[in-house]
Amino acid sequence: RASTAMPDRIARLQVFRIDSEIGMRRAHGSGEIARRVGRVIVRIATEDGIEGLGEAAPWAPFGNTADTTAAAIDGPLRATLEGADATRIAALADEMDHALMGHPEAKAAVEMALWDIAGRRAGAPVHALLGGAVRVAIPLSFSIADPDFAADLDRARAMAEEGIGIFKVKTGFLTHADYLDRLSALRETCPAVEIRADYNQGLAPEEALRLCRDLDALELGFIEQPIRRGQERVLAMIAAALDTPVMADESVFSATEMLDCAHGAWADCVSIKLMKAGGILRAREADAVAAAAGMPTYGGTLWEGGVALAAAAHLIAATPNMRLGCEFYMPRYV
Numbered sequence: 621r622a623s624t625a626m627p628d629r630i631a632r633l634q635v636f637r638i639d640s641e642i643g644m645r646r647a648h649g650s651g652e653i654a655r656r657v658g659r660v661i662v663r664i665a666t667e668d669g670i671e672g673l674g675e676a677a678p679w680a681p682f683g684n685t686a687d688t689t690a691a692a693i694d695g696p697l698r699a700t701l702e703g704a705d706a707t708r709i710a711a712l713a714d715e716m717d718h719a720l721m722g723h724p725e726a727k728a729a730v731e732m733a734l735w736d737i738a739g740r741r742a743g744a745p746v747h748a749l750l751g752g753a754v755r756v757a758i759p760l761s762f763s764i765a766d767p768d769f770a771a772d773l774d775r776a777r778a779m780a781e782e783g784i785g786i787f788k789v790k791t792g793f794l795t796h797a798d799y800l801d802r803l804s805a806l807r808e809t810c811p812a813v814e815i816r817a818d819y820n821q822g823l824a825p826e827e828a829l830r831l832c833r834d835l836d837a838l839e840l841g842f843i844e845q846p847i848r849r850g851q852e853r854v855l856a857m858i859a860a861a862l863d864t865p866v867m868a869d870e871s872v873f874s875a876t877e878m879l880d881c882a883h884g885a886w887a888d889c890v891s892i893k894l895m896k897a898g899g900i901l902r903a904r905e906a907d908a909v910a911a912a913a914g915m916p917t918y919g920g921t922l923w924e925g926g927v928a929l930a931a932a933a934h935l936i937a938a939t940p941n942m943r944l945g946c947e948f949y950m951p952r953y954v
């Protein structure tokens with residue numbers, strides 16, 4: 621067997637932990653964010669020396685940390701991958717799902733590295749391997765999440781002048797009156813931009829509908845995940861009651877959950893993240909369900925750096941239904 625040439629065989633898989641600083645204070649419906657985030661970089665090399673990079677950006681409110689992610693890659697996923705044919709991406713994605721339940725961040729990082737290898741081998745960008753670009757630019761949304769709102773207003777003003785057309789206000793950690801103030805101040809400061817709100821599961825189910833109704837008059841692009849994952853019965857009620865589109869984020873990770881979302885009419889649109897779906901193929905499966913159900917999707921993030929954001933940009937470039945823009949602002953603005 622050793623004498624047989626297998627140029628695409630995975631010969632080496634390396635896992636690196638990196639810690640990055642977040643350059644500004646951030647608060648969400650799940651609390652104030654730590655100023656350091658752990659990420660995991662995966663480097664896979666084939667027998668004939670092609671190298672691919674992948675990145676996992678886990679965040680505990682979504683289920684994993686850099687430690688659990690690195691351990692998942694180094695343990696069960698390494699056993700699945702070593703010696704395997706790197707070009708069999710769909711088969712390996714399936715085998716990873718059989719080898720290890722959950723851990724979409726770890727699987728996304730590995731799959732990303734495999735796509736990188738496929739692109740280098742083909743001499744083509746990954747979006748070309750996914751069917752070709754349907755768009756050449758992706759609208760960028762910046763998240764207004766600084767507890768010092770005045771600082772964010774200054775940022776927003778400058779960014780709107782730079783051409784940023786969407787701002788997502790993080791809600792769910794102050795009082796309702798504070799958000800109404802913030803949303804109208806932002807509207808006044810940047811009259812031409814689209815404004816969205818993201819509660820990150822921050823509202824109590826019994827008050828969520830009443831509070832979201834107050835936002836209905838503000839003509840927001842969408843209201844994201846007002847209540848906790850698991851309370852989709854209430855989410856569906858809010859989506860049915862509001863004129864403003866409701867976006868599911870924490871409630872929908874996989875294609876299966878997307879199907880549940882469509883059947884249960886939980887939301888009007890959904891945030892797709894490589895770190896929730898478990899990679900580009902799984903994200904596309906989830907998006908295909910959303911597209912079939914008439915729910916446009918959005919390129920969400922946890923705390924990704926450049927590698928994962930580049931992969932997600934290729935995904936959005938080649939996926940028509942991912943038409944609500946993205947929040948890939950971290951490396952440049954935070």
Ligand code: MG
Pocket residue numbers: 818820844845869870891920
């Ligand atoms: Mg969100």
